[in-house]
Amino acid sequence: MSESIDHTLRGSWTPSGAGAAPLSAHAVRWLRQRTGLGEQLTPAVPPSLIEIPEDVLPQAAHAELVALVGAENVLTEPGQRLGRAGGLSYSDLIRRRRGTGVTVPDAVVLPADPGQVQRVLELCVRHDLAVVPFGGGTSVVGGVDALRGDKVAAVTLDLARLDRLISVDPVSHVAVMQAGMRAPDAEALLAAHGFTLGHFPQSFERATIGGFAATRSAGQASSGYGRFESLVEGVRLATPAGEWQLGTAPASAAGPDLRHLAVGSEGALGVITEVALRVRPAPVHSRYEAVILDGWQSGSDAVRALAQSHALADVTRLSDRDETEVQVELSGGMQARVLWALLRARRVHEPCMLVLGWDAATRRELDDRRDATWRVLRRFRPVRLGDKVGESWKANRFSGPRQRDTLLDYGVCVETLETATHWAGLSELRSAVRAALLRTLESEGKPPIVMCHLSHAYETGASLYFTVLAVRDQQDPLGQWQRAKQAATEAITERSPGRAMGRGTITHHHAVGTDHKPWLAGEVGPVGVRVLAAAKQAVDPTGILNPGKLVDGE
Amino acid sequence: MSESIDHTLRGSWTPSGAGAAPLSAHAVRWLRQRTGLGEQLTPAVPPSLIEIPEDVLPQAAHAELVALVGAENVLTEPGQRLGRAGGLSYSDLIRRRRGTGVTVPDAVVLPADPGQVQRVLELCVRHDLAVVPFGGGTSVVGGVDALRGDKVAAVTLDLARLDRLISVDPVSHVAVMQAGMRAPDAEALLAAHGFTLGHFPQSFERATIGGFAATRSAGQASSGYGRFESLVEGVRLATPAGEWQLGTAPASAAGPDLRHLAVGSEGALGVITEVALRVRPAPVHSRYEAVILDGWQSGSDAVRALAQSHALADVTRLSDRDETEVQVELSGGMQARVLWALLRARRVHEPCMLVLGWDAATRRELDDRRDATWRVLRRFRPVRLGDKVGESWKANRFSGPRQRDTLLDYGVCVETLETATHWAGLSELRSAVRAALLRTLESEGKPPIVMCHLSHAYETGASLYFTVLAVRDQQDPLGQWQRAKQAATEAITERSPGRAMGRGTITHHHAVGTDHKPWLAGEVGPVGVRVLAAAKQAVDPTGILNPGKLVDGE
Incomplete structure (x- = not known):
C-alpha cells in the first residue's frame, strides 16, 4: 500500500500510525472482488478537526485533585483528554476518524497508588464527578467511554502509574500486581522470576492487568492457561464505600465467591487496584502447527473430543471456511494458489483451519501433550499444513488490530x-x-x-x-x-423451541460496557440485574463509578 | 463393641442407628490409653425425652400450605419436625443426644417442584414465616438449624420431592437435576447414561445436589473432578423477588459471574431448585494405592509438586503423622504392629500416609496418568503400601460419620x-x-x-x-x-507479620452457616458483607430466607 494515511490520535490501534499492517496488492484485489469495495481511500480527519467539548470540571475539584496527585497528574489539555477518550471498538474508531461524537473526559487523573485511587474516589463523591477507570483503553464495548451520566463532569482515572509488580511467591506460584501494569511488562517482569501468566488476548500489547480482571478477559492460549478469572487468586478494589480486599485461599466455601463479583465488574463496582494472580513456570519449549479439517462440524467435533478428553493444546483455534479463505488470501496470492490446489487434490470440500499450539517445560512434556492431542485428532482425518503455518499464525497473533x-x-x-x-x-x-x-x-x-x-x-x-x-x-x-x-x-x-440448547451468552470475553447493556437482563434475569444494582448501590451509593456501563444503581 | 446403644432420631448419622461402625477392642484400648478416656458409655437420651417446643405456625398459614402442596406434604408431628431439626455437626448431635437446645421447625413442607417452591416462598412472605431449605441435612455449620429470627414461625422446606433428573445432554456433557436429588441417586441415574459427577464428599450417602451447590461442596475426588462450583453450568433459584435462572454458556464475560453468588448462597439468597452440571464419562478403570512419605513437609512438597505439574491423582490425600497413626491403630492391632516395624526398618521418622486414586476411561489412560504421578512422586522417596491399603481407604471412605x-x-x-x-x-x-x-x-x-x-x-x-x-x-x-x-x-x-502468606479461609468446604458467621467480615471485608447484605435485601426484602445463616439483610 503506497498511499499515505494520517492516523489520528487513538483513531487507530497504534497512536502514531506506525506499525499499521499493510495489505498486499493481491489481498486488496481479492477484497475488492469479494466485497465490491471501491478505489476511494477514506482517511481519518486530522486531530485538529475532532470536536472536543469544553472541559466542565469545576475549579474547586480541579484544585483538590492537583493537591492530591500533583499538577502533572491532572491532565486537562484537549490532546491529553482525547488520548483517553473511549476505547477501540469499530464505532469508537469511526467516531474519531470522522471527528464527531467522541466522548472526551473533562480531565484525566493519574493516581500513584491504591491509596491515592481511594482518595480520588472520595474526592469525586464529594464533587459529584463521574469516574471512568482506564487501563489500556482497548475496550471494544464502550467500557471506557467518558460518559458523565447525571454527574457534574467526567474524570478518567488512568491507572498507568499503578504499574508495580508487588510480589512473586515462587512456592505458591502467585504474583501480586498493580492494576495499571501492561501485559507485556507483566510478562517481562515475571520472566525474570521464571514465570508467565500465559494470558495473550489480541489486545496484549496495550491491555493491562486491571483491565483483564475487570472484563473477564480470555486469551488466545486460555484453553491451556485458563481464562483470566481462573488466574485471579485475590483482588483489591477502591470503592466509595471503602477499600475492598478479597481472596484468602485458592478455594473457599465462605459463602458466595465475591471475587467473581469483582472480576467482571467493569469499573462499575469499584476500581481494581491490585490483583493476585496464579502464575506458571515460563515454558521452555513450544510448538505451533496448523491442519485443515473438512467441514465446520467435523472441526468442532474434533475440538469437542479434545476438550472432553482433556487433550486440548494451549492454543486451539478452529476457523470456518470463510475465515480460512480470508486468512489464506490476505497472506498472499502464491500461498493461496498452492494451498487450494493441495486441498483440491486431497478432496477437501470445506477447508477449516485448526491452529494448535503447545507450551511445555520439557521436551518430553511437549511431546507427550502433542501426542495426546494427535491421538484424538487423527480420527478426524486432518490435512497437515505443518509448523510453518502454525508459527506464522503465532508471529502474527497480535496483528489483527x-x-x-x-x-x-x-x-x-x-x-x-x-x-x-x-x-x-x-x-x-x-x-x-x-x-x-x-x-x-x-x-x-x-x-x-x-x-x-x-x-x-x-x-x-x-x-x-x-x-x-x-x-x-x-x-x-x-x-x-x-x-x-x-x-x-x-x-x-433468542429462545426458540427449535434450538436445542436455547441460546448463547451475549459476550464470551468482550464484556458488557455500553454496547451489551440492553441485553444484560436477558442474560442474568431481572433478579440478576436487581442484585447487581443492589451491589452497586452498596459500594457506590451516589453512582459515580463508570456511569452507563454494565448496570445502573437502584 | 458389645454394649448396646440407643440411637435417637438424627442423633446419629444413620437415623436408625444401624450401620454405626464398631470399634475393635484394640482401637478402644489404644484410644483409652492415648486420651485418658474412661470406661463409662454415654448413650443418647431416648427421643421421647428430647424437648420439642410447641409448633407456633399460625392456623391460616397452615391451611394455605395444605391447600398449596397437599396435607400429606405439610408435616407437623413432633417426630417429623425432629427429623429435620438441624444438621449433623458435633454440637447438633450433642444437643440431640442430651435432648435440649434442639432447633425444631414449626412445620416441614415438601413442595413437588420448582413452581411450588416459588409459591411456598410467596406464601411465607405473606405470613412472615422463616424458610429453612433442607436437602440431606448434613450441614456441619448450623446451616439447616430451624432458626426463626424475627419471623412468626420457622418452616423447613424439605426438597426431597424435587428428585428428578431433568435432562442429560450427551453431546455437551451437561445434566440438569433437581435440587433435592440425593447424590447416590444422581450417580445411579447418570450411570445409566454412562456419566458421573465424580463428586464424593464424606456426606455422599445423604447429601443432595442442591446442598452441594448451596455450600460450595468439595469431594474426595475433587482434585480430579473439580470442586462442585466448577461443575455448575447453570442454576435455578426461587426467591421472594421471583424466579432466577443463571447460566447460558460454559463461560461468559457478561459482567460478574452471578452463578458464583448463587453457588454458596446457603439458602439465604434463594432456594436452589435446579442445577445444570458438567458430567464426565463414567470411569471404567480405577486404581487406589497408598504410600508413606517421611514428614509432613516432604509430603506436602510432594503434593505441591504434583499439583504444579498437573500430575495429581483424582484422589490425593496426605495425612500427617497423628492421622496416619490413628488410621492405622483404629484399623487393628496386627496391622499396626506390622506397619510400624516396616517403617522402622525403612528408617521413616514421621510417617505420613498419602492415598492416591485415579479414574480413567481406558487402561492406557489409567497407566499414563499413574505414570505421570509417579514420575513426580518418586523424588520424594515414598514407601509403597500397595493397592490393598488404597482400596481399603476407598471402601471405607464414607464411614467417618x-x-x-x-x-x-x-x-x-x-x-x-x-x-x-x-x-x-x-x-x-x-x-x-x-x-x-x-x-x-x-x-x-x-x-x-x-x-x-x-x-x-x-x-x-x-x-x-x-x-x-x-x-x-x-x-x-x-x-x-x-x-x-x-x-x-x-x-x-490472624494476620501476623511473622506469617508468610498471612492466613487461611474460615472454611474450605463446610460453608458459613451459623458457626462461621462471626468471621465472615474478616474473610470478605466489611464491604463484602455490605454487598452480600444488599444482595440479600434485593432478593429477600423481608428476610424470610434462612435467618441467622451466612448474612443478614440490610
Missing part, C-alpha cells in the same frame, strides 16, 4: 462479536448468527464476508468469534454496524 | 474443621491451628489427639482438614468444643 486500521483506511466496515454456548447448540448458533449478519448487511446492499472461529473450548461448550468485512456505508457507518450487531445479538439471545 | 457415632457413645469429643491457604503458608498454618487446638483442650485437662490431612490441592495452595479427639467434658460439652473452635479460627484468621 493493525490490519483493521488498514482496512478502515480502505473504506471497509470491519468489526467482531463473540458468544459462547454448549456444544449441542454450537453449530446451530453459528449458523443463526451468520445468517443474521449476512441478511442484515445484504439487505442494505453491502454483502459482507462473515467469518467465524472457535478459539476457546471447554468440556461443555465453546466460544464463537465472528469477524465481519463489508463495504462501509459512508453516510451512516455507525447505523450500518448497529443494525447488524442488533440482528446478531437477537439471534444469540 | 458412622465411626463418629460410635465415638460419641464412648464419650469422645470428636469434631472436624477445615481451612485452606497458599502453599507458602500451609505448614505454618497447620502448626498454628494444631497448637491452638492442643493448647485450648489441654488447658482444660482433656489433652486431645489432633490430626490433619491435606485432601484438596490446587496449583497455588491446598486445604487442611483437622480432626480432634478428646475426652468429652460431660458438664459443658458444647463450650468445650466452642472454645477450641474459637482458638483454631483465630489462628486461621
Whole structure:
C-alpha cells in the first residue's frame, strides 16, 4: 500500500500510525472482488478537526485533585483528554476518524497508588464527578467511554502509574500486581522470576492487568492457561464505600465467591487496584502447527473430543471456511494458489483451519501433550499444513488490530462479536448468527464476508468469534454496524423451541460496557440485574463509578 | 463393641442407628490409653425425652400450605419436625443426644417442584414465616438449624420431592437435576447414561445436589473432578423477588459471574431448585494405592509438586503423622504392629500416609496418568503400601460419620474443621491451628489427639482438614468444643507479620452457616458483607430466607 494515511490520535490501534499492517496488492484485489469495495481511500480527519467539548470540571475539584496527585497528574489539555477518550471498538474508531461524537473526559487523573485511587474516589463523591477507570483503553464495548451520566463532569482515572509488580511467591506460584501494569511488562517482569501468566488476548500489547480482571478477559492460549478469572487468586478494589480486599485461599466455601463479583465488574463496582494472580513456570519449549479439517462440524467435533478428553493444546483455534479463505488470501496470492490446489487434490470440500499450539517445560512434556492431542485428532482425518503455518499464525497473533486500521483506511466496515454456548447448540448458533449478519448487511446492499472461529473450548461448550468485512456505508457507518450487531445479538439471545440448547451468552470475553447493556437482563434475569444494582448501590451509593456501563444503581 | 446403644432420631448419622461402625477392642484400648478416656458409655437420651417446643405456625398459614402442596406434604408431628431439626455437626448431635437446645421447625413442607417452591416462598412472605431449605441435612455449620429470627414461625422446606433428573445432554456433557436429588441417586441415574459427577464428599450417602451447590461442596475426588462450583453450568433459584435462572454458556464475560453468588448462597439468597452440571464419562478403570512419605513437609512438597505439574491423582490425600497413626491403630492391632516395624526398618521418622486414586476411561489412560504421578512422586522417596491399603481407604471412605457415632457413645469429643491457604503458608498454618487446638483442650485437662490431612490441592495452595479427639467434658460439652473452635479460627484468621502468606479461609468446604458467621467480615471485608447484605435485601426484602445463616439483610 503506497498511499499515505494520517492516523489520528487513538483513531487507530497504534497512536502514531506506525506499525499499521499493510495489505498486499493481491489481498486488496481479492477484497475488492469479494466485497465490491471501491478505489476511494477514506482517511481519518486530522486531530485538529475532532470536536472536543469544553472541559466542565469545576475549579474547586480541579484544585483538590492537583493537591492530591500533583499538577502533572491532572491532565486537562484537549490532546491529553482525547488520548483517553473511549476505547477501540469499530464505532469508537469511526467516531474519531470522522471527528464527531467522541466522548472526551473533562480531565484525566493519574493516581500513584491504591491509596491515592481511594482518595480520588472520595474526592469525586464529594464533587459529584463521574469516574471512568482506564487501563489500556482497548475496550471494544464502550467500557471506557467518558460518559458523565447525571454527574457534574467526567474524570478518567488512568491507572498507568499503578504499574508495580508487588510480589512473586515462587512456592505458591502467585504474583501480586498493580492494576495499571501492561501485559507485556507483566510478562517481562515475571520472566525474570521464571514465570508467565500465559494470558495473550489480541489486545496484549496495550491491555493491562486491571483491565483483564475487570472484563473477564480470555486469551488466545486460555484453553491451556485458563481464562483470566481462573488466574485471579485475590483482588483489591477502591470503592466509595471503602477499600475492598478479597481472596484468602485458592478455594473457599465462605459463602458466595465475591471475587467473581469483582472480576467482571467493569469499573462499575469499584476500581481494581491490585490483583493476585496464579502464575506458571515460563515454558521452555513450544510448538505451533496448523491442519485443515473438512467441514465446520467435523472441526468442532474434533475440538469437542479434545476438550472432553482433556487433550486440548494451549492454543486451539478452529476457523470456518470463510475465515480460512480470508486468512489464506490476505497472506498472499502464491500461498493461496498452492494451498487450494493441495486441498483440491486431497478432496477437501470445506477447508477449516485448526491452529494448535503447545507450551511445555520439557521436551518430553511437549511431546507427550502433542501426542495426546494427535491421538484424538487423527480420527478426524486432518490435512497437515505443518509448523510453518502454525508459527506464522503465532508471529502474527497480535496483528489483527493493525490490519483493521488498514482496512478502515480502505473504506471497509470491519468489526467482531463473540458468544459462547454448549456444544449441542454450537453449530446451530453459528449458523443463526451468520445468517443474521449476512441478511442484515445484504439487505442494505453491502454483502459482507462473515467469518467465524472457535478459539476457546471447554468440556461443555465453546466460544464463537465472528469477524465481519463489508463495504462501509459512508453516510451512516455507525447505523450500518448497529443494525447488524442488533440482528446478531437477537439471534444469540433468542429462545426458540427449535434450538436445542436455547441460546448463547451475549459476550464470551468482550464484556458488557455500553454496547451489551440492553441485553444484560436477558442474560442474568431481572433478579440478576436487581442484585447487581443492589451491589452497586452498596459500594457506590451516589453512582459515580463508570456511569452507563454494565448496570445502573437502584 | 458389645454394649448396646440407643440411637435417637438424627442423633446419629444413620437415623436408625444401624450401620454405626464398631470399634475393635484394640482401637478402644489404644484410644483409652492415648486420651485418658474412661470406661463409662454415654448413650443418647431416648427421643421421647428430647424437648420439642410447641409448633407456633399460625392456623391460616397452615391451611394455605395444605391447600398449596397437599396435607400429606405439610408435616407437623413432633417426630417429623425432629427429623429435620438441624444438621449433623458435633454440637447438633450433642444437643440431640442430651435432648435440649434442639432447633425444631414449626412445620416441614415438601413442595413437588420448582413452581411450588416459588409459591411456598410467596406464601411465607405473606405470613412472615422463616424458610429453612433442607436437602440431606448434613450441614456441619448450623446451616439447616430451624432458626426463626424475627419471623412468626420457622418452616423447613424439605426438597426431597424435587428428585428428578431433568435432562442429560450427551453431546455437551451437561445434566440438569433437581435440587433435592440425593447424590447416590444422581450417580445411579447418570450411570445409566454412562456419566458421573465424580463428586464424593464424606456426606455422599445423604447429601443432595442442591446442598452441594448451596455450600460450595468439595469431594474426595475433587482434585480430579473439580470442586462442585466448577461443575455448575447453570442454576435455578426461587426467591421472594421471583424466579432466577443463571447460566447460558460454559463461560461468559457478561459482567460478574452471578452463578458464583448463587453457588454458596446457603439458602439465604434463594432456594436452589435446579442445577445444570458438567458430567464426565463414567470411569471404567480405577486404581487406589497408598504410600508413606517421611514428614509432613516432604509430603506436602510432594503434593505441591504434583499439583504444579498437573500430575495429581483424582484422589490425593496426605495425612500427617497423628492421622496416619490413628488410621492405622483404629484399623487393628496386627496391622499396626506390622506397619510400624516396616517403617522402622525403612528408617521413616514421621510417617505420613498419602492415598492416591485415579479414574480413567481406558487402561492406557489409567497407566499414563499413574505414570505421570509417579514420575513426580518418586523424588520424594515414598514407601509403597500397595493397592490393598488404597482400596481399603476407598471402601471405607464414607464411614467417618458412622465411626463418629460410635465415638460419641464412648464419650469422645470428636469434631472436624477445615481451612485452606497458599502453599507458602500451609505448614505454618497447620502448626498454628494444631497448637491452638492442643493448647485450648489441654488447658482444660482433656489433652486431645489432633490430626490433619491435606485432601484438596490446587496449583497455588491446598486445604487442611483437622480432626480432634478428646475426652468429652460431660458438664459443658458444647463450650468445650466452642472454645477450641474459637482458638483454631483465630489462628486461621490472624494476620501476623511473622506469617508468610498471612492466613487461611474460615472454611474450605463446610460453608458459613451459623458457626462461621462471626468471621465472615474478616474473610470478605466489611464491604463484602455490605454487598452480600444488599444482595440479600434485593432478593429477600423481608428476610424470610434462612435467618441467622451466612448474612443478614440490610
